Amino acid sequence: MAQPVRSANLPTEGRSLPAFLIIGWRWIGRNPAVAIAPILLPFIFLYFLSLISPAELLPLEIVGAMLFTLQNIGSWVLGDSASWRIEASLQDLFVASPMGRLRYLFGIAFSNLIAMIPALVILGTLLGYVEWDRGTPVPFYAWLILLGVLFALWVLFSSIGIAISSRVKTQREIWPVGNLTFAVLGMLSPLYYPISYLPPAWQLVAHGIPTTYAALLVQGVLGITPAATDTLLLYAGLLGLSTAIGVTIALRLYRWRPG
Amino acid sequence: MSEEALRSVDLRKTYHSRGTPPVEALRGVSIEVRRGERVSLLGRNGAGKTTFLKIASTLLRPTSGTIEIFGEDADRHPERARPYIAVVPQEGKPFFHLTPREQIYTYLRARGIGRETAKSRCEAAIAQMGLESVADRLSITLSGGQRQRTMVATVIATEAPLLFLDEPSIGMDPFARRGVWDSLKGLTRKGSTLLLTTHYLDEAEVLSDRLYIIEGGRVLTAGTADELKRSLGGTLKVTIADGRGLEETLRSFGECVADGGAVTVIVDPSRLRELLDFAVAHEKAATVGPVTLEEAFLRSVGRSINDE
């Protein structure tokens, strides 16, 4: 390429973290309820479920709440990126820059992760305590696997969120679309109950959703619903595969520059 | 090495939306902007200025035609052009939960600019746009003009080689507008190239080396402000009070427009003397003034509307 006038001192690669750390952190700092809502929401559902279900399901439901929290990042990502694109035309500034769509996605996903970390830490502590109290403390490798699963869901649902946001046309659509997508995905997969509770046809549908494998894997590793190592490996593989497929589709749908 | 910062050839864009007939927003636009130039696009609402700017700044894909940024195909390889451009979108708003200072700084960092450079450029942009007193207030509490100044400051701080500004001074007071003009001139002195749109023709005249008038998705005329004004047939306008009866003769001096009882004649300076003598001979009062870009614009767009 012919060099533009002042190419020295002109970065050709954008950066995500330095910008979105500030964008995310300021958002939480200046809107306290925004920080509180994602922390409280999973507990509201957890409380509701613990009231209507048998006590032995509690650890499963705590893990479910963690997965649910990660999945919900998708709807926050959707809301942010859609309002920045539609209401403020701010996305234009990032498109016409060296940043690139993946760094932008990562930035928004990251700034929303910041808001979820307190909830995850509290839920994690609760899980550790409940399991320890029952005489089955969570082994170290199980924590690592849990982290890995949470990471996969973060990537997957942030991508889905931004993909949908790039297709939404008005502010009005954001809330219903996000609500529909993420609530239905959350309901279809057995986050809050063993998959065996579901009617057979439903179980079949659930097996098409990455969150299902995330739930099965974590429930198995924690010994909540015991499973053979082979089965767990299969779940891990299917989680990886379905996540990869989901991310690929999402990234294809994610429009950075409309046609 | 390409001399042009931007070159479009026969650029077309048709918007398709469900339930409505397609809109041909651009119908073959060819524009060239040389390095270091400041060029303005003028045109009525809906003429296609924003559409052109969006395609040129890699925000939108054209239906056909080519668009090159520094010799690189911006349609097929937008990522190669993007490090060299920055855009002030029409009706953009800053991050509401950030202050202007944070907004400018984070955007520079997002573009990969280092911490120290970002800080100093941010401060400079705040000063240039006169944002010092509001730099630490949340953008949501700013007035419309202050928000717009924040957007312009954000983009000029990038010092990108090619800047697109869609109605950058909209909603700004006369002082702030002059601040924008100074900053933009300063940027071109440092080597940047500017393509802007505006509905303020005084601004277009002060800022642009060249202008394009767009109408109905096509380039109507192009040239410097002087050339456009000269195309009217003269650079002076003489208004003759109560000149209704003299129109026949007045037309021989240049184009005439009747406005109530008065008649305005566009005239070349070389024939001014003669015209004034004529007015004096008929005991009519005459006022002389320069032709403005606005008149040139109204006339050339008006003619094309009449031709339709």
Next chain:
Amino acid sequence: MTSDVVLSPSRPFRGLRWFVFTELLVQGHETLAMATSMVVQGVLLVFVWILNPGLLPVAFVGAIVFSMFTMGNRVLNEAAYLRIDHRSNDLYFASPLQPEAYFLGMALGILLVYIWPVVAIAAVSLWVVAYTPSLALLLFAVSAGVWLFSASVGYIFSTFFRENRAIWAYSSLFFNLFGVLFPVFYPLTLFPPALQPIALVLPPSAAAALVQSALGTIALSTNGVWLASGSLAVEVMACFVGAALWARRTAREP
């Protein structure tokens, strides 16, 4: 030429019918929002069905009450969106339309559109809930009260936001706290006894408790009935009047 401008005295709620019509036109296109207004209720019903089917009758009437409650969320979002993005409230307020008619018209327009999914849920509930005429009447009355309450609160809330993006966090917290955490979908008796009086004071759970006691799921003491119905009535009226007055006050920014 002179023309006479006759200023008629401003009647409260002037322009209501006209604005209901406007809002109906707008919301009528929001088929997606209409369909998704039932998602949370659907999910919770499924949870109950899978984990504790015995509670389904309570959950169904709860879902109806909750649906009326979340209509306030639509009002909140719509009012804020129109004000922030379109500035159309400035347009309407500088017109013969009375501010309180703007509020009530919006609430009614939303009700008339989003009531249909609720009717559908009510129809499905015929399979699991043994309705008697008095139970149906009670459910209807408390639902209307909860709707008016939440629409009023939603409108008042909407005037405090300056940015759409902030709304979701606050509203999801509000509606989930009082509609999911508090006993709306499940019997009051499962709620900690010490906190039960609070539940009886808050409109959605008070409404649910009254219906649950009529269903025979819980036995509400006479005091409890008075507390629930009394506070529901007082809060509904207070919030409605408050919202109408607030709409007048905020029509012009101070």
